[in-house]
Amino acid sequence: MAKIIFNWSKDLIVITNGVELSKGGVQELHKRSIKIISEPIKNLIGDDGHLQKIEFVSGETIIRSGGFVVPFFYRPNQFAEKLGCEVHENGTVVTDGVGRTTKKYIYIAGETEKSGPSSLMISAADGNKAAVSVNTDLTMERF
Known part of the structure; x- marks a missing residue:
């Protein structure tokens, strides 16, 4: 997903919500100066459906005006x-x-x-x- 988004914007931060990336994945992102935040997300803050900030469990927040979620596909059958x-x-x-x-x-x-x-x-x-x-x-x- 980061590759696709990087094609549209260089203002990119990858947030893993506590999931550790592979060493190769981290290297790929760092080569392109893409910041990685692995801390779990506590809250998405915004107004009227528009993202303004992301708050992490530590209390740190970052300002963002948009985001993408990589879906997990599980089909219970x-x-x-x-x-x-x-x-x-x-x-x-x-x-x-x-x-x-x-x-x-x-x-x-x-x-x-x-x-x-x-x-x-x-x-x-x-x-x-x-x-x-x-x-x-x-x-x-x-x-």
């Missing part, structure tokens, strides 16, 4: 698990890449199959792939 589908540690359902799960006759599409961001268009395309798999499996079974 209790329903798929109850159906007997195999699920990865990150919550995504194990598939063959075209919608077939590890359980016969159970197909999925969209965000339940991915651990990253998705979109309506990608999910629709995944749905098309799963539909082709369903049709192929039914055709082969009936022939």
Whole structure:
């Protein structure tokens, strides 16, 4: 994320909220004079939805007018698990890449199959792939 933001602005501070970065990651950021703050965040301060300051647990604050949050993608799939589908540690359902799960006759599409961001268009395309798999499996079974 820092690489993308650095492309837009050099006024960048990476705040890890208590998470330690890898040595390589720290070196990459320091090479570009990007400040790193690893202290946990206590509060985001602003007015009417506009960020003004970030307060840390130590009480220190920094003035910022905007920020980005790197999302953590976890897709809980209790329903798929109850159906007997195999699920990865990150919550995504194990598939063959075209919608077939590890359980016969159970197909999925969209965000339940991915651990990253998705979109309506990608999910629709995944749905098309799963539909082709369903049709192929039914055709082969009936022939």
